[in-house]
Amino acid sequence: MIDSRPKLNVMEIRRLVEATDEDDRATAAHKLCRTMVTATLTAKEREAAQDVLRLLAADTAEMVRRAMVVTLKSSPLLPRDVARRLAADVDTIALPLLEASPAFTDEDLIEILRASSVVRQIAIAARPQVSSQVAEIIAFEGTEPVVRTLAANDNADIAPISLGAILDRFGGSREVATALAYRAVLPLDISERLIGLVSAQVRDHLIARHAVAPETMIRLAGHAGERATVDLLDQARTAGDLAEFAARLNARGALNASLLLRALATGVMPFVEHGLAELAGTPHHRAWLMVHDAGPLGLRALYDRAGLPPRLFAAFRAGVDTWRGLQAEGAPFDPATFQQRMLERFLTQRPHASRDDLGYLMERLDRTEPALTRRSAA
Template identity: 65%
Template sequence: MTAYRARLTEMDIRRLVKATDEDERAEATHKLCRNMDRIVLDDIERDAAQKILRMLADDSAELVRRAMAVTLKASTLIPNDVARKLAADLDSIALPIITSSPAFSDEDLIEIVRAGSAVRQVAVATRPRVPRDVAAVLAEEGCEQSVRALAANDNADISEAALSVVVDRFAQSQEVLTAVAYRQVLPLHVTERLIALASETVREHLVSRHAVAPETAIRLAQYARERATVDLVDQAAASADLSVFMAQLNSRKALNASLLLRGLARGHIAMFEHGLAELAQTPHQRAWLMVHDAGPLGLKAIYDRAGLPPRLFQAFRVGVDTWRALTAEGGAVSTEEFRQRMLERFLTQRPNVQRDDLAYLMERLDQPTLPAVAVNAA
């Protein structure tokens, strides 16, 4: 098989050398490059192949150089000097190589970005992997189109500092802000800034996909225009520290019976426990014991101490009993399936809840919550 491959490559070389027509040379170049890339080469053969590539990079015909660039755009066979030469060529030749070739160093890519060509900056921004230093230069110096492409590339290693630069430079560009907002992971600081700048549709995505600081969630939820956008129950579920979140809610006078009942009905028992602890000014462990292990009177005692309305106690009693019954049946309590079962069973018992809360719960039953993502890292 090796002998056959060698003969095939040798035939391709002869064909390339003898060809006089540009189209014929380009066709021969394509076949030769494809076969060289497929063959396992030893060091001597690899060196010989790269000499051929250097010759092809100097060919006067654009079609020949393009045939090589397109065929070997992602190949490890192209050496750095050939990649750099092709990157300085016409766009039809340079762009495939800039977009895909592994031959470039970070310094090479930064040099391409700083040369200022918009289409080549976009080519760098859309590479399968964009190193952090390259991403930083694009963020600081790239054109709007390339920065948007960079932000949309989840394989680009963009630091928090670089993301902040992007938001600073393009605060008026909804296209760039949207691309940043839809990254898989966002630092909390960047999420906060985007919420203030982005469109309402993007804000809806941010608060459902990324956890935001308690004070931001509370502030946004206080605006009627955004009540459908920011759900404090969802934000509490995504919070890394429920005690802090509940304290923030309480300090803003947003921690009330309505919010706790909505959370409990949707299966967020920890939110209910921490909320009671905050309102009753008692440690969470004590609140937990009163809810779960203090007999039939424990819940009533902590409920009264929290200062919640007596007329709603039975609805909370139904919620806790429903949660206990479902957990006794088995299954993870943190799943969306559990929350939906909890909400369905709670509502079938026709608890005495306020009309607004009932409307909210019915709406949540029809539109299950998207999984919250509480990871905010650079």
């Protein structure tokens, strides 16, 4: 059978050794290295090829060394000693290797990090794979541009202690915090620290992508300036276990009449049911019956057992009746449209709610209407 594998070309090697013209040597080096990349080499051929690479690495012409590096920057064929030698070369040669070559050990990369320029450190931080050991050195010792590059590299294995160090050192940098926030995986404590450091858009991504504890949401929702973005009701709509969510809110003293009334007025009825059940110490199925199927006195009995203020019961009654009326219409409302209808009808009844609660609900209505208008116009 004929062997069709690419083979090292003796003529190209001889041309490389004997040529005096730099362009000729660079062309020969490029062709030879391409052959090495595609060839299936025996152990003896591999050893011979690496000897040729050592010869190329010692060439006085930058063009020759660069021809080799560009072709073999990601190849396992490049020997470690050659890679280390070229890592000390000029940037046009060193950077492609530092960005991609598998020839370096972690020890090599750490040594280079501590002895090289920022641009070379950035190249290492952006590698296709960065070990936790290398990432730790960058996190604890790197400058902001290098750390930002590491944070944005999802293929970097950044241990929790290193993530914490990054936030300790550069938490005030919006760019670093944002890069961390968009990582595919984040520990819960890091996500919660980031919540207060990033923009509203990035914060929404954090909340949607990473599990954020209700305790954090409670703390943030207490600040009026952040209520529009970090809203406990938005969390309630997506919570996987509403019973647990309500229990945790109650343990922190955040499950109250104001929150439940807001949930009711915006149509988040399952959360209202679980919230009342939690406050009343009643199983959810029983609370559901008292809200929906126990006649006019069922809701009142559950409300009183939950210990909610008597002055707000009329507003709760209006909210439940409004919700039932919309359900009875049977229209196929999407969630946003249903929320708008709930808010409109609830607010037109002039419910006896606090000024803060009414202001919040009007704000929700203001945010819902433009979104629906844009959707209908699209």
